[in-house]
Amino acid sequence: MKLYERTLTIRVSRMKDAQALMDIDELVWTERTAPEPLRWTSREEFLRHCPPESQLVADADGTVCGYVGFRDPTGLAAHAHVCEINIAVHPAYQREGIGTRLIGEAKVWAAGQGKLKLRLRVLSTNAGAIRFYRKCGFVEEGRLHREYRVGGGYADEIWMAYFLDV
Numbered sequence: 754m755k756l757y758e759r760t761l762t763i764r765v766s767r768m769k770d771a772q773a774l775m776d777i778d779e780l781v782w783t784e785r786t787a788p789e790p791l792r793w794t795s796r797e798e799f800l801r802h803c804p805p806e807s808q809l810v811a812d813a814d815g816t817v818c819g820y821v822g823f824r825d826p827t828g829l830a831a832h833a834h835v836c837e838i839n840i841a842v843h844p845a846y847q848r849e850g851i852g853t854r855l856i857g858e859a860k861v862w863a864a865g866q867g868k869l870k871l872r873l874r875v876l877s878t879n880a881g882a883i884r885f886y887r888k889c890g891f892v893e894e895g896r897l898h899r900e901y902r903v904g905g906g907y908a909d910e911i912w913m914a915y916f917l918d919v
Contacts, residue, residue, distance in 0.1 A: 759813045761851065763858040766808040766820065768800070773817035774808070775799050781841040786879050788901040788908075809858050811842070811851045818846040821855040823863070826872065834869040856889045860917060869918045876901065877909035891915045 766774065775793045782791035793799040803822060811819035819842035826837045838859055842852050863871055873891065875882050891913040899907035 761854065762812045763809055763854060764812060765806045766803070766810045768805045770805075770808075770810055770817050771796050771799055771803075774803065774810070774820055777817070777820065777841050777843050780844055784903050786876065786882065788876070788903060809855060809862060811846075811855055813846065813851070818843045819851045819855055821859045823859065834867065836863050836866070836868045836871050838871050838873050840873075852885060853889065860915065864917050869916065871915040871917065873913050875911050875913060876903070877911055878903065878906075883911065883913075886913050889915070 775796070778791045778793065784790060807824065808820040808822040810817055819840070821838055821840040823836045823838050826832055826835055840852060840855055840859075842855070859871065871891075872894070873886065875886065877883075877896070892915075893911055894914045895912040897910040897912075900910040901908045
């Protein structure tokens with residue numbers, strides 16, 4: 754079933770979403786997409802790092818199929834205008850526009866919070882994600898060369914940003 758055949762709702766995360774979000778993390782954050790696979794040891798650990806309302810969740814006909822998480826990068830008042838994001842869409846729902854919808858809603862949410870900049874990090878080996886972020890208006894701000902050893906080689910960490918005040 755394609756997205757146009759579903760009812761997609763974007764909403765803030767709830768406590769009851771924890772297991773579905775943990776499952777998405779396990780499927781999406783692999784050696785190809787992250788420096789190492791993301792495996793939560795417990796629901797409690799997940800909720801300590803990702804409490805309710807710290808993510809926008811894509812809900813397709815009652816099934817959590819993706820999210821965009823947001824956090825304050827440093828906790829410094831001088832940095833309060835910046836929001837760091839991460840996004841994941843369940844593999845069964847990818848390439849249906851859900852990620853684009855999530856990024857769009859993240860921009861709206863961030864602007865409503867007075868944020869002026871969204872930033873993210875992506876591995877140089879994740880060409881599909883880089884294309885997606887560029888399509889969403891993100892630009893490369895910096896690169897940490899050979900930052901991670903993954904898959905028998907090295908990957909750069911690319912820092913990308915979207916400016917809400919432009």
